[in-house]
Amino acid sequence: MTQTLQVTAAGKGDFLPPDPDGFREYVRQNKDRRPVNKVVSEKEAVSRFVSDGDYLAYDQNIAVRGPTSLYREIIRQHKKDLWVAAKFTWTDVSLLIAGGCVSKVDVGWMESGALLNKAVKDGSVKLIEWTNGALAYRLLAGSLGVPYLPMRYMGGTDTFEQSGARLTEDPYTGMPLCVVPALNPDVALIHVHQADVHGNARVFGAGVAPAEMAMASKKVIISTEEIIDNEEIRKQPQRTTIPYYLVDAVVEAPFGSYPGSTPGLYGADIEHWLTFAAAQAQGKTDEYLDHWVHSLASHQELLDERLGEQKLAQLREGETVTEGYYD
Amino acid sequence: MTESEADRATLSLTDIEATICHIAHIIEEDKLYFVQMAGAPLMALLLAKRLHTPGVGYVVEEGAVSPDPSFPLPRMMLGASRSHYRAVQWTGMNVVDAHAALGFMDYGLLAALQIDRFGNFNSTHIGGTFDQPERRFGGPGGATEIASQCWRTIIMTKLQKRKFVEKVDFVSSPGYLDGTPGARERAGMPSGTGPWRVVTAEATFDFDEDSRQMRLIALAPWTTKEEVLEKMGFEPLVADKLESMRVPSEEELNAIRAEIDPGGFSTGRGEWITIDAATGNKAG
Numbered sequence: 192m193t194q195t196l197q198v199t200a201a202g203k204g205d206f207l208p209p210d211p212d213g214f215r216e217y218v219r220q221n222k223d224r225r226p227v228n229k230v231v232s233e234k235e236a237v238s239r240f241v242s243d244g245d246y247l248a249y250d251q252n253i254a255v256r257g258p259t260s261l262y263r264e265i266i267r268q269h270k271k272d273l274w275v276a277a278k279f280t281w282t283d284v285s286l287l288i289a290g291g292c293v294s295k296v297d298v299g300w301m302e303s304g305a306l307l308n309k310a311v312k313d314g315s316v317k318l319i320e321w322t323n324g325a326l327a328y329r330l331l332a333g334s335l336g337v338p339y340l341p342m343r344y345m346g347g348t349d350t351f352e353q354s355g356a357r358l359t360e361d362p363y364t365g366m367p368l369c370v371v372p373a374l375n376p377d378v379a380l381i382h383v384h385q386a387d388v389h390g391n392a393r394v395f396g397a398g399v400a401p402a403e404m405a406m407a408s409k410k411v412i413i414s415t416e417e418i419i420d421n422e423e424i425r426k427q428p429q430r431t432t433i434p435y436y437l438v439d440a441v442v443e444a445p446f447g448s449y450p451g452s453t454p455g456l457y458g459a460d461i462e463h464w465l466t467f468a469a470a471q472a473q474g475k476t477d478e479y480l481d482h483w484v485h486s487l488a489s490h491q492e493l494l495d496e497r498l499g500e501q502k503l504a505q506l507r508e509g510e511t512v513t514e515g516y517y518d
Numbered sequence: 519m520t521e522s523e524a525d526r527a528t529l530s531l532t533d534i535e536a537t538i539c540h541i542a543h544i545i546e547e548d549k550l551y552f553v554q555m556a557g558a559p560l561m562a563l564l565l566a567k568r569l570h571t572p573g574v575g576y577v578v579e580e581g582a583v584s585p586d587p588s589f590p591l592p593r594m595m596l597g598a599s600r601s602h603y604r605a606v607q608w609t610g611m612n613v614v615d616a617h618a619a620l621g622f623m624d625y626g627l628l629a630a631l632q633i634d635r636f637g638n639f640n641s642t643h644i645g646g647t648f649d650q651p652e653r654r655f656g657g658p659g660g661a662t663e664i665a666s667q668c669w670r671t672i673i674m675t676k677l678q679k680r681k682f683v684e685k686v687d688f689v690s691s692p693g694y695l696d697g698t699p700g701a702r703e704r705a706g707m708p709s710g711t712g713p714w715r716v717v718t719a720e721a722t723f724d725f726d727e728d729s730r731q732m733r734l735i736a737l738a739p740w741t742t743k744e745e746v747l748e749k750m751g752f753e754p755l756v757a758d759k760l761e762s763m764r765v766p767s768e769e770e771l772n773a774i775r776a777e778i779d780p781g782g783f784s785t786g787r788g789e790w791i792t793i794d795a796a797t798g799n800k801a802g
Contacts, residue, residue: 251580255598279555279580279611279659300659308654318654320642320690323579324663327611343619344666347705348638349689350658353648358706369706396599397581397608454599512588512599515608 197360199367200346204319205295206355207246207274209338209373217409222436226389229441230418233264233490236440240410241270245377248276248330248408250401253283254451254459256394258380258414260444260490266290267484276376277301278326279399282467288316289476290484297374299323304471320353321345321371327400329374333407341368379408382447383432384456384516386415390438391424391431395516396454398432405433414444416453444490446503455516458509528801531766532788533719535774536738537674538562539766540717541627544672547571549624552614552664553578556601558674559627561778561785564591568773577614577623579660583607589777611660618667621708626668628661630675632686635732635752637693637713637725639665639673640686648688658690665691666707670714676788677718682750694730701730719791721746722763726755736761739798740791765798 231239241247247265251257262283265273274295277284282302287293288310295317301307310316321329325345332340345351346358346369354371361368381401386392392413394401405411413433418441424431447453450463470479487493494503531539538561545551545566553563553576563576568589575584578601586604602608617623630639641661645652665671675681693713695701703709712730716723722736733755737743739762747753779785792801 277657298657300657303654303656308651311654312650320657322658322662323660324611324615328615331612343706343708344663344692346707347689347692347695347702348662349648350642350662350691351705367704367706395608397578397602397605398610399580400610400612402610403612452598454602459598510599512603514603516599 196362198357199360200351200358202351202354202356204354206319206372207375209375211336211338211373214336214375214409221409222439224436226421226435228388229390229438230388231440231442233260233414233442233444236412236442237261237264237268237270240412240439241265241268241378243271244273246274246276247378247380248278248374248376248404249283249380250404251382251399252279252281252451253286254281256382256396256448256453257283257451258382258412258447259449259451260447261380261412261414261442262286263484263490263493265292266480276326276374279323282464285471286467289471289480295319297321297326299326304468305474306471306476319355320350322350325354325356325371326374327403329371330400330403330407332371332373333375334403337373339370339372341370343369345369345371374407376404376408378410378412379404380412380414381405381433382414382444382453384416384453385419386413386441387419387421387424387435388441389421389435390433390441391421391435392433392438393430394432402432405437411438412440412442413438414442414447416445416447416456418443446494446498446506447490449493449498449506452510454510455513456510457506458511460506527795528792529766529768529771529795530790530792531771532785532790533676534558534785534788535771536719536766536791537717538565538774538785539770540719540722540763541672541674542566542570542770543764544715545571545574547574549574550622551576551625551627552618552623552668553627554629554661554664555579555659557629557784559629560601561774562674563627564778565770565773568777569770577617579611579614579664581608581610581614583609583614590780591778615663615667618663619708621669623668624670625714626664626671628664628671628673630673630681631655632681632683633673633675633716634683634686634693635754636695636697636730637673637716637732638686638689638695639691639693640688641690642688644687662691665693665713666711669711671712672715672717673713674717677720677746677749679749679751682752684752694725697730720749723754729755731755733757734760736763738763739765740793740800765793765795768795
């Protein structure tokens with residue numbers, strides 16, 4: 192007897208329709224299987240692999256191991272109409288809104304200051320509700336090549352109503368079950384501690400979902416604190432979080448999470464966060480972006496001209512915990 | 519009594535500090551906790567760990583399992599290396615959420631902006647509509663997976679009319695939904711789960727087993743039942759016998775101020791009260 196999955200309730204939120212066969216075909220046509228050198232500048236990575244209208248995902252956030260040098264490049268290149276996954280996020284979304292880059296946000300958690308409130312009210316940014324865990328789980332589904340996964344939360348809430356989740360009857364047990372569609376972002380930005388030129392990448396510390404995100408996304412840009420030899424990767428293969436064939440571009444970006452920290456390496460610049468918060472409160476984020484993004488040609492210029500060696504040394508000293516990361 | 523002796527016999531504390539002390543005191547050493555990432559819920563767990571239950575295990579949503587942070591803690595705890603220090607495992611969000619789905623997490627520990635009589639809570643917007651909110655907030659974060667999948671959920675908030683409301687502006691995360699039997703299970707949540715305590719500085723609530731409605735069960739010594747009900751936007755059930763909540767100790771307050779939240783970045787912002795250190799009665 193044929194049984195069909197009974198959908199008993201459906202949220203009204205938008206989502207990219209899951210398309211596992213389309214994803215497979217994309218991989219077949221576009222992803223390079225050879226271990227070639229993928230090192231490019233952030234300028235080239237963003238111009239080649241981020242397009243207006245893309246669905247953009249990133250791992251971690253502007254406070255910890257977020258790919259902030261790539262955010263700044265996206266703003267510098269005036270990318271538009273991005274649909275952003277705000278999973279376990281802080282001011283990342285506000286920064287991209289300030290840059291005029293965002294039209295839709297999938298909400299897990301984000302900082303919600305003046306910029307976001309204004310953008311929601313004037314309709315320039317549309318929000319779709321999920322949770323941090325639901326977005327990570329949708330990436331897990333996306334990373335497995337299946338169109339959806341069942342889970343045991345979100346049903347019964349207004350969050351569900353504003354999401355793209357469905358309530359179903361489980362075909363095995365008959366019990367009510369929430370299902371969420373696979374998330375296969377157009378592009379993922381992932382900042383890592385170490386990578387080789389092919390894109391074999393290592394993330395140290397609690398990670399949120401870097402491996403799932405790299406697997407689920409069509410285009411993957413890695414920014415890395417340092418580039419290490421492929422020989423080093425092969426000596427400790429268990430430390431590889433992301434293998435090379437998932438990766439499209441490798442960008443060398445020391446202090447690539449500034450003003451956030453990269454655990455085990457350098458601490459966050461709390462004063463810089465306060466600067467952004469003040470700019471947001473005073474409606475002066477254009478001046479902030481002029482100073483920190485548009486007047487600079489690259490991340491390296493930011494390090495050289497806005498921070499300097501003494502400041503970078505302070506940030507390194509600001510990381511007091513190193514145990515467990517590089518040993 | 520001299521004036522200085524009288525000073526020593528009183529304690530001044532914020533409502534946030536009081537709430538943290540109350541929660542720290544109900545933490546059990548032989549249970550596992552899923553704690554909302556930073557802020558007051560984590561501080562309550564860490565206070566318990568520092569003073570009462572040093573071996574208690576907990577996870578945070580970004581994937582750190584049973585860390586043992588070093589005190590004094592840094593000002594910015596979110597995902598930072600110091601809050602993950604000496605964990606037994608560094609993993610990711612899908613793994614710790616699955617630990618909750620499997621039934622390992624006895625308690626979820628959360629904060630809420632707004633809560634209704636069935637323990638449904640809001641972290642999405644206050645006022646207006648979803649599309650045109652008066653004030654948009656950050657969203658549920660990890661609270662929904664925690665409140666749905668841990669066996670029991672402890673929710674901390676402030677005792678204010680605008681927080682305890684008949685109908686929340688948006689059900690971000692579930693309590694007992696409409697309170698009917700089996701409502702959570704019908705919505706796809708694991709059975710036998712739900713909000714267990716709502717803790718504020720002045721009062722503690724549980725949920726009636728039959729009606730699933732919030733019930734006042736304990737009062738801080740410095741307040742009365744009438745004062746508590748006056749600060750709520752709906753009338754809760756009231757237990758036949760109201761327990762008296764423990765008076766926060768000087769030791770607990772010192773640990774909060776010197777080690778858990780040096781500088782009072784989170785805990786010093788609340789409303790201040792002064793109480794008799796021995797009885798907990800309002801001083802003055």
